[in-house]
Amino acid sequence: MIGLPHALLLDLDGTLVRSEHIHTEGLVRFCAGRGLVLSESERLFVIGHAWQEIYAELRLEARLGTTLAEVLAGTMAAKDAMFAAGLRLPVLDGARELVALAHAAGMAVAIVSGSARPEIVQALAVLEVGELLRFYVGAEDVRHGKPSPEGYALAAERLGAAPERCLVVEDSEAGIAAGLAAGMRVLATAAANPPEGQPGHQRQHAAHRVVPGLAGLQLADLAAVMQP
Template identity: 55%
Template sequence: MLPQAVLLDLDGTLVDSESFHTEAITRYMASRGVALEDRERAFVIGHAWQEIHAELKVQERLGDDLPAFLAGAHEAKASLRAEGIDIQVLPGARELVALLVELNVPVSIVSGSSRAEIEEALVSLGFGEQLRFWLGAEDYPNGKPAPDCFLKAAGMLEVDPAGCLVFEDSHAGIGAGLAAGMRVVATSATILPAGTPGHQDQSRAHRIVPGLEGIDADFLRAVMQG
């Protein structure tokens, strides 16, 4: 059977933005006199803004509350874009959404990025109107690996979490999907080699694919059947 709904992560799954995201945060913190350790840079991958703000101790180190931290990071992103550095749409992303629309499977983005960042990415992706909705960090209380975001999406779609299929790249995101009782496909298109800072353990996912290219209805059915 096909999934009742498909929930897509954004960063590292649909777009290659996590290195861009990490560099922006690193630059902003450095501009305020704080050099991030490799461990802290690695934590940024797959986590929502509220978790990043807490883990990096931004309030204590900079005196920034979450909105101020977001504003500073967005300014750093604008600076990166001025240098010609930006997110990249990953191969197969547009084709997967088109397939789901053709199959009449509801599809939404569920991300730890802010809603503003999701909307920026959708300009590049070009399929915002085909999504039922998108959820960002402001839309749920606890970020991945907590299941809140995926459970909220299932509730909004009025579907059983067990009938949902999640596409993720990060260890935290995979954990969130599993904690929500959903089937999870991990895409390794942007995963760093094992042993390097920022590497994501994807071993708990039901399936691991090298990217989104070539995914078809038979694959979706096979994942849902176990």
């Protein structure tokens, strides 16, 4: 179809899987185990931001005396305990279908996430679309996370795709800003976005188009977002 993006670059948390609250709770438990209680605003900052920014914004080195690697390992351990106790990582409606649709149409598909690589692998095991992806970009692959465009720019460079022919799918303010700063078209999904006025609500108006969710999206919808 004429006008389709050359590459589909997908955020992960809050876009393909409903995981933001799980990441936050894992970090909260890690910090609490060391005597640090995170405020509501600190918990909300976790949404849409990469681990580098979370570590710096929450001043975890100064407050806990831990390295970023230790925070990641401790948070992963806390989440593993939550999963072992029966917690499941929900896949958002339409996520698998969107990846399959884009792949079948010949688009290069990659994930660009602020999560650490082990977290991405964990999510891909639930999503079951790993074989359809060219690669994934995680927190370890960039110096600066979203809203920096670095992750999206890196993905486009690896794919040999012009930024203006890349379509970013995001849910968070930081992620939308990153896609726009990279010179890409941005589609925002509101499926996991709390209602306006609720804690964690993400303003998505800056995206080129906002949809209620990924379910039912067709190639024509993707092509439409690419139009100036």
